[in-house]
Amino acid sequence: xxxxxxxxxxxIKLTNENNEPLKNEKVHIALKKHEFLFGCGAFDTMxxxxxxxxxxxxxxxxxxxxxxxLIEKAEDGMKKWLDLFNYGTLPFYWGNYEREEGKxxxxxxxxxxxxxxxxxxTVKGHPLCWHTVCAPWLMDYDNATIMxxxxxxxxxxxxxxxxxIDMWDVINEVVIMPIFDKYDNAITRICKEKGRVGLIxxxxxxxxxxxPNATFLINDFNxxxxxxxxxxxxxxxxxPISAIGIQSHQHQGYWGKEKVEEVLERFSHFGLPIxxxxxxxxxxxxxxxxxxxxxxxxxxxWPSTPEGEERQAENLKEMYxxxxxxxxxxxxxxxxxxxxxxxxxPSGFLRKDGSTKPVYDTLYxxxxxxxxxxxxxxxxxxxxxxxxxxxxxxxxxxxxxxxNASFLTDGExxxxx
Numbered sequence: 001x002x003x004x005x006x007x008x009x010x011x012i013k014l015t016n017e018n019n020e021p022l023k024n025e026k027v028h029i030a031l032k033k034h035e036f037l038f039g040c041g042a043f044d045t046m047x048x049x050x051x052x053x054x055x056x057x058x059x060x061x062x063x064x065x066x067x068x069x070l071i072e073k074a075e076d077g078m079k080k081w082l083d084l085f086n087y088g089t090l091p092f093y094w095g096n097y098e099r100e101e102g103k104x105x106x107x108x109x110x111x112x113x114x115x116x117x118x119x120x121x122t123v124k125g126h127p128l129c130w131h132t133v134c135a136p137w138l139m140d141y142d143n144a145t146i147m148x149x150x151x152x153x154x155x156x157x158x159x160x161x162x163x164x165i166d167m168w169d170v171i172n173e174v175v176i177m178p179i180f181d182k183y184d185n186a187i188t189r190i191c192k193e194k195g196r197v198g199l200i201x202x203x204x205x206x207x208x209x210x211x212p213n214a215t216f217l218i219n220d221f222n223x224x225x226x227x228x229x230x231x232x233x234x235x236x237x238x239x240p241i242s243a244i245g246i247q248s249h250q251h252q253g254y255w256g257k258e259k260v261e262e263v264l265e266r267f268s269h270f271g272l273p274i275x276x277x278x279x280x281x282x283x284x285x286x287x288x289x290x291x292x293x294x295x296x297x298x299x300x301x302w303p304s305t306p307e308g309e310e311r312q313a314e315n316l317k318e319m320y321x322x323x324x325x326x327x328x329x330x331x332x333x334x335x336x337x338x339x340x341x342x343x344x345x346p347s348g349f350l351r352k353d354g355s356t357k358p359v360y361d362t363l364y365x366x367x368x369x370x371x372x373x374x375x376x377x378x379x380x381x382x383x384x385x386x387x388x389x390x391x392x393x394x395x396x397x398x399x400x401x402x403x404n405a406s407f408l409t410d411g412e413x414x415x416x417x
Contacts (some may be wrong), residue, residue, distance in 0.1 A: 042088030076288025219245030
């Protein structure tokens with residue numbers, strides 16, 4: 001596959017502090033962080049932060065962090081997460097984030113986001129508006145008040161996390177939102193009243209007014225023409241969509257190369273960046289095709305199997321390769337890091353006991369080896385070296401010293417060691 005658009009050609013002139021060229025010197029150039037966002041759900045960061053600071057664990061059973069085994073597993077899992085990913089999604093489901101009106105989990109989520117940021121991870125908040133896991137106390141209000149509280153909520157979260165989280169799924173699963181009938185909820189009510197595009201425009205306009213430099217996504221599991229029509233209507237209405245979010249939960253089996261390419265072709269005509277926001281491959285039995293809503297599949301146990309683990313790794317390798325080769329795709333997020341997280345599915349990179357599955361090694365080899373740059377070169381008589389490198393942040397080492405640099409565009413660059 002062609003990954004040339006993921007790389008830059010750099011001519012680097014290395015000089016010392018006296019502006020003299022480093023002649024015939026060994027120089028080590030290594031990628032430390034991809035420009036491309038290789039992501040995963042980062043929900044486990046929250047219990048990890050609680051283990052570090054039990055004061056954050058107000059809603060958990062007392063004494064839970066006296067268990068050293070649990071703490072060690074949390075630390076081991078976090079290390080494995082950080083060794084692989086540069087992008088993480090944190091949960092802002094309104095019904096969980098603010099169980100009681102006016103009392104939020106801001107302190108816990110902010111500590112988790114700041115920790116990830118300190119490790120060089122780009123963080124996204126998910127989502128600001130959604131009909132599922134909606135705050136039940138909103139049902140006490142009329143539609144006009146619900147809308148006001150929704151906009152106030154967007155302003156509160158974006159401002160509180162600005163500079164730490166500057167990427168948000170603004171609204172989630174709008175194609176189904178006004179016709180969602182599994183239970184009554186406040187957001188479906190206001191979507192019915194305002195219409196899909198009307199609601200989307202209000203929440204996006206509010207988000208944009210709070211942080212014009214942030215990245216704001218619309219996100220949906222529906223990849224049919226209905227989602228295309230909705231996006232087209234939003235753009236015609238002037239909705240400031242930064243990127244198109246596409247969910248790809250594949251509990252019923254891998255989409256396959258043909259569908260991946262077909263979805264990419266259809267959503268590319270908007271010319272917007274595309275993020276695959278929620279990707280899932282299971283390493284056990286697949287959900288039967290007759291199940292329409294994945295949430296309806298409830299089984300007492302859903303084990304990972306050796307055959308399923310090999311299939312999961314093969315599926316990920318092909319799909320990630322297709323997505324990485326497409327110039328409009330800017331991010332891929334696998335939803336579950338550990339088995340059993342959503343729907344109890346064996347959909348993670350780690351088994352329930354914390355051991356890595358083949359899919360972990362497969363993605364690690366792609367991101368850290370096949371799609372990475374780590375070279376030792378020798379400067380010429382004028383201090384120049386040339387390198388074709390994957391876009392991202394680098395560490396350049398020479399003469400026992402190091403300097404950081406970002407390689408994002410072709411061209412010549414002078415770097416002082």
